[in-house]
Amino acid sequence: MGISCELGFLNMAAPLSVEVEFGGGAELLFDGVKKHQVTLPGQEEPWVIRDLLVWIKKNLLKERPELFIQGDSVRPGILVLINDADWELLGELDYQLQDQDSILFISTLHGG
Amino acid sequence: MVWQVLEGLSRDSAKRLRFVPGVVYVDEGAACGRSWEDRAKTLTDVRQILQTLGFPWHIVSLEEVFALPPSVLRCSAQDPVGTVGTYKVAVDSFLQQQRTLAAEGLRGSPSSAQGEEQPSQPCTQDSEDPVGPPPAAQTEALSQLFNSVKTLTAKEELLQTLRTHLILHVARTHGYSKVMTGDSCTRLAIKLMTSLALGRGAFLAWDTGFSDERHGDVVVVRPMREHTLKEVAFYNRLFAVPSVCTPAVDTKASEKASIHRLMEGFLLRLQAQFPSTVSTVYRLPLGPVSHPLRTSEKLVKAPRDGCAAGPRCLLCMCSLDVDSADSATAFGAQTQDFSQTPPPTPRAEAGAPAGPCCAAGLGGAPNCWQGTRPCGREGSRAHVIEQLCYACRVTMKDVPCLDPLPPYILAEAQLRSQRPSAEIQECLVENSDDEAPASGSGARGPPEQEGKEARAACDRINKNFFN
Numbered sequence: 001m002g003i004s005c006e007l008g009f010l011n012m013a014a015p016l017s018v019e020v021e022f023g024g025g026a027e028l029l030f031d032g033v034k035k036h037q038v039t040l041p042g043q044e045e046p047w048v049i050r051d052l053l054v055w056i057k058k059n060l061l062k063e064r065p066e067l068f069i070q071g072d073s074v075r076p077g078i079l080v081l082i083n084d085a086d087w088e089l090l091g092e093l094d095y096q097l098q099d100q101d102s103i104l105f106i107s108t109l110h111g112g
Numbered sequence: 113m114v115w116q117v118l119e120g121l122s123r124d125s126a127k128r129l130r131f132v133p134g135v136v137y138v139d140e141g142a143a144c145g146r147s148w149e150d151r152a153k154t155l156t157d158v159r160q161i162l163q164t165l166g167f168p169w170h171i172v173s174l175e176e177v178f179a180l181p182p183s184v185l186r187c188s189a190q191d192p193v194g195t196v197g198t199y200k201v202a203v204d205s206f207l208q209q210q211r212t213l214a215a216e217g218l219r220g221s222p223s224s225a226q227g228e229e230q231p232s233q234p235c236t237q238d239s240e241d242p243v244g245p246p247p248a249a250q251t252e253a254l255s256q257l258f259n260s261v262k263t264l265t266a267k268e269e270l271l272q273t274l275r276t277h278l279i280l281h282v283a284r285t286h287g288y289s290k291v292m293t294g295d296s297c298t299r300l301a302i303k304l305m306t307s308l309a310l311g312r313g314a315f316l317a318w319d320t321g322f323s324d325e326r327h328g329d330v331v332v333v334r335p336m337r338e339h340t341l342k343e344v345a346f347y348n349r350l351f352a353v354p355s356v357c358t359p360a361v362d363t364k365a366s367e368k369a370s371i372h373r374l375m376e377g378f379l380l381r382l383q384a385q386f387p388s389t390v391s392t393v394y395r396l397p398l399g400p401v402s403h404p405l406r407t408s409e410k411l412v413k414a415p416r417d418g419c420a421a422g423p424r425c426l427l428c429m430c431s432l433d434v435d436s437a438d439s440a441t442a443f444g445a446q447t448q449d450f451s452q453t454p455p456p457t458p459r460a461e462a463g464a465p466a467g468p469c470c471a472a473g474l475g476g477a478p479n480c481w482q483g484t485r486p487c488g489r490e491g492s493r494a495h496v497i498e499q500l501c502y503a504c505r506v507t508m509k510d511v512p513c514l515d516p517l518p519p520y521i522l523a524e525a526q527l528r529s530q531r532p533s534a535e536i537q538e539c540l541v542e543n544s545d546d547e548a549p550a551s552g553s554g555a556r557g558p559p560e561q562e563g564k565e566a567r568a569a570c571d572r573i574n575k576n577f578f579n
Contacts, residue, residue, distance in 0.1 A: 024345065025357045028364070064364055076380035079345050086346070106349065108298070108341040110362060110376060 016040040016047055019102045020056065026078065026107035031062050040097070049080070050093040052103065068105075077109040113294035113336050133292075134168040136282050138275055142254045143174055143267075144361050148245045157356045170282055175250035177274045182524035184281045187328040187424060257516040258361070264370035266510035267361050269310070273427050273504075274518070283330045291332045298341035298379070300334065301393045305375045311503040315430045326429050340390060425501035426525055432501055495529040496522065 020036045027034045040047055040055060050072055057069050068075060073093055080087040081104040082095060097103075137158050141151035155171060162169040245251070261267045283291050295303070300320045307319050318324045324332040336344065348355060362370060367377045382389040423432045493514050497505055508514070514522065 023349075023357075025359075025363070027357075028359065066366075067364065076384040077376070079342060081346075081349065084349065104349070106345045108345055109380070110299075110360065110372070 014099075015042045016097055016099050016101075018052075018097055018100070020052075020060070021102065021104045022107075023104065024079075024107040025109070026068065026105050029062060029064060029068055030060055036060060047097040048093065049082075049087065049095050049097070049103075052097060053093075074105065075109070077107065079106045079108060080104070081106065113292065131290075132167075134170060134286065134288060135162055135165060136170045136172065136279055137162065138278060139171065139173040140271065140275070140360070141173075141358070142246075142251045143258045143271055144359055144363070145255065146359065148251075152245075154356060154358050161354055161356065168286075170286070172278060172282060173246045174271075174274060174278065175246040175254050177278055177518045177520070178250045178253055180277060180281055180518065180520040182520045182527065184277050184284070184520060185426060185429065185524045187326070187429060188284075253516060253518075257518075260512060260516055262510040262512065264362060264365060265310070265372065266507045268370055268372050269504075269507045270511070271361055277520075280327055280330055289330060291330060293332060293334055294336050295334045296336050296339050296341045296344050298383075298390050300337060301390045302372070302376050302379050305379060305393060306372050307503075309371050309375065311506055312428075312430075312501075315428070315501075315503075318430060326424075423499070425504055426496065426499040426521065426528070427504045427507075428501060430501055432499075492522070492526070496525040499525055499528055 017037065017039050020038055022030055022034055022036075030036070038055075038060075040052070043051075045051075053069060053072065053074065057065050061068060066075075068078065070076070074080060080092075082090055083102050084104075087095060139151055139155060141148075141154070158171065162171075258267055258270070261270060279291055282288075304316060304320045307313065307316055312319060318326055320334075322334055322337055324334075339347075347353070362373060365373055367373055379390060379393065424430065425432055496514055496517075497508060500508060511517075
C-alpha cells in the first residue's frame with residue numbers, strides 16, 4: 001500500500017527551478033530585470049511552455065501584457081530560446097520543461 | 113554589424129576588410145522624454161563598449177541638429193574632406209594601424225550602434241565624446257518639437273530624418289565616405305511596406321537598397337541587408353555580443369499607434385504563420401526577379417547621374433516627385449492648396465503690396481518681408497512645404513507649426529525659395545531700364561528699390577538664422 005502511494009506521487013510534476021531571461025528590450029516590461037530565477041510549483045501535468053507563459057503573465061509581467069503575450073503564445077517578433085536553441089526545434093509551446101532549463105525571450109520588435 | 117566588422121578586420125579572417133571604420137552613436141533621449149540621468153547611464157554603458165572596440169567613436173546627441181549648417185541639406189558631389197590620398201597610402205596607414213592594435217592586444221566587443229567607413233585616415237585619436245549634458249535650450253527645443261507633432265507616425269519619420277542629417281554631418285566633418293547601417297532584412301521589409309503606405313513608393317530603391325547615393329559624397333550602405341532579425345538575434349546571443357537597449361519614441365506603443373508599428377506587427381505575424389514571407393515581401397515590389405540583389409540594384413540607377421538632376425526634397429533629399437506646374441493632377445491641386453491656405457486677413461492688414469505673395473508662393477518674397485508677421489509666417493510655411501516630396505508633405509501635415517523645426521531646415525528653405533525670386537527681380541530691374549532709359553531715377557525707382565530691400569532683407573534674415 002505504501003509503495004503504490006509513493007508511485008502515485010511520482011506521477012505529479014515536481015517543483016521545477018528554471019531561469020527565465022529577457023533581452024532586446026523585453027525586460028522593460030519586467031521592471032528592467034533581465035534574469036529571473038523562478039521555482040515553478042509542482043502540479044498534476046508536467047510543466048510545458050504554455051503553462052510557463054501563463055505563469056509569467058500572472059506573476060512576473062508588470063504591465064502591458066499584450067506587448068508580450070498574444071493569445072496563448074508570445075507576440076510575433078519575440079524569439080524564444082530554450083537552452084540556447086530555437087524553440088521551434090523543440091516543439092514550441094509543447095516543450096516539457098526540465099529542471100535547471102534556461103528560457104530566454106528576446107524581443108526583436110522596435111517598440112519594445 | 114559592428115562585431116562583424118571587427119571580425120572582418122581581424123588578422124585571423126580569411127578575407128580581411130580594407131577600410132578604417134569609426135562608430136557613431138546618436139543619443140535620442142530628449143526626443144523620447146528621458147531624463148539626463150537615464151541618458152547618462154545609457155551613455156556610460158555605450159562608452160564602455162565603444163572603448164573596447166579600438167575604432168574611433170563619436171557620441172552625438174540629437175540636440176545637435178539645432179547647430180547644423182544648412183549645407184547638410186545640399187547634395188555635394190565632391191569627396192568629403194580627408195579622403196585625399198592614393199590607395200597605397202590608405203592601405204599602408206591601415207596596415208600600420210592594425211599592427212598598433214595588435215601590439216596593444218585589444219579585443220573587441222561591439223555595440224548596436226551604426227558604423228562608418230573611412231578608407232584613408234587612421235584616426236584612433238579622433239574619438240568624440242561630450243562630457244556633460246547638451247545645452248538645456250536645445251533639449252527644450254527638441255522636446256517642444258517632438259511634443260508638437262500630432263501623430264506617432266510623423267514623429268518617427270521626423271526622428272529618422274533628423275538622425276540621418278546628423279549622421280551625415282558627422283560623416284562629412286570627419287571625412288567618412290560611407291555610412292553603414294545595421295538594417296536587417298526583416299527591418300528593411302518593414303520599412304519597405306511602411307514607405308509604400310507613407311507615399312514613398314518612388315524612393316523604395318533608395319530607402320531599402322544596398323547603397324543609397326542620394327547625398328552625393330557620402331554613401332549609405334546596408335551590409336546586413338541579407339540577414340533576418342532572427343539570425344542577428346541568435347548570432348548576438350551565441351557570440352555573446354554585448355548590446356545596450358534604450359527606449360525609443362515608440363517603446364510600449366500599442367500595435368496601432370503608428371503605421372510603422374502596424375506594418376511591423378503585420379509582417380511578423382505573417383512570417384510566423386507563413387514562413388519566408390519577409391523575404392518574399394522584400395523581393396516582390398522590385399519586380400520579377402532572377403536574383404533579388406541585382407534587381408534592387410537596377411532600381412537605384414536613376415539618380416546616379418549626380419546631384420544636379422532636378423530639384424530635391426528639402427528633408428529626405430530624394431528627387432521631388434511633384435510637378436507644381438501641372439495643376440491638372442490631383443497632386444497639382446494639392447500644391448496650389450498649400451500656397452493659398454493663408455487667409456485673406458493678413459493681406460488686408462498689410463495692404464495692397466502684400467497681395468500677390470501668399471497666392472503665388474514664389475517670386476513675391478520681397479513683398480512678404482515688407483508685410484506683416486502673420487503674412488510672413490504663412491508664406492514661410494508654404495515655402496517649406498512646396499520644397500518637400502509628397503511623403504514629407506504628408507508628414508509635415510502632422511506638424512502644426514514649423515517654427516520649432518531646427519533653423520538649418522528653415523534657412524535652407526528660405527534660401528531655395530528666394531533664389532528664383534532674386535533672379536526675377538533682376539530681370540525686372542533690367543526690363544525697366546530698357547523701357548524708360550530717359551526718365552531718370554523716378555521711373556526706375558520702385559523695382560530697383562524693391563530689389564535692394566529684398567537683398568537687405570535676405571541678408572538680415574540669414575544673419576539672424578546663423579547667429
